[in-house]
Amino acid sequence: MFELSPCHLIDTLHAGNARHVCSRARYAATDEHADLEETRPLALVLACSDLGIPPSSLFDVRPGELLVPQSAAITVDDGVLATVAFAHEFHGIDLVIVLGHSPCRVFRACAGQACGALSREVDTSLRQSRRATPPEKVHTARMAALLRTKIAGLGPIHVASAHVDETSRWVEFL
Numbered sequence: 001m002f003e004l005s006p007c008h009l010i011d012t013l014h015a016g017n018a019r020h021v022c023s024r025a026r027y028a029a030t031d032e033h034a035d036l037e038e039t040r041p042l043a044l045v046l047a048c049s050d051l052g053i054p055p056s057s058l059f060d061v062r063p064g065e066l067l068v069p070q071s072a073a074i075t076v077d078d079g080v081l082a083t084v085a086f087a088h089e090f091h092g093i094d095l096v097i098v099l100g101h102s103p104c105r106v107f108r109a110c111a112g113q114a115c116g117a118l119s120r121e122v123d124t125s126l127r128q129s130r131r132a133t134p135p136e137k138v139h140t141a142r143m144a145a146l147l148r149t150k151i152a153g154l155g156p157i158h159v160a161s162a163h164v165d166e167t168s169r170w171v172e173f174l
């Protein structure tokens with residue numbers, strides 16, 4: 001998978017998700033002690049802090065093939081920006097996937113609450129989602145758009161957004 005363009009890499013991850021959902025995964029979750037020195041990360045996946053499934057399992061890739069920073073409700077904060085910059089400069093990663101999920105316990109806990117910046121972001125997503133379901137999809141697309149804006153000066157990095165239903169485990173690229 002080394003020289004794949006971002007679009008082909010997305011296709012590869014999509015196919016891996018299909019294997020995962022259909023119980024035909026190539027890589028078992030027990031492979032977690034793979035030699036990370038020999039594994040080159042292919043993409044960065046920004047995941048929510050309460051995502052219940054490791055993205056490497058979800059996309060059926062080897063451990064270490066995805067860099068996975070996590071933040072509450074996939075908030076784009078300074079730590080996320082620093083990690084994306086590191087991934088691009090050090091590993092040459094040019095694909096970032098902002099991976100939302102539902103149900104997101106963080107998103108739902110912050111809705112309508114006075115918990116600072118996180119609640120403001122969640123409430124903005126809820127207002128924009130209107131009747132779209134689940135509202136987490138709108139939030140994911142918003143965070144991806146925000147990330148695109150904030151890393152515009154870093155170079156050619158493709159930012160995709162995706163959503164996983166934790167019950168079915170299907171990933172939908174938005």
Ligand SMILES: [Zn+2]
Pocket residue numbers: 048049050051073101103104105106107
């Ligand atoms: Zn979440």
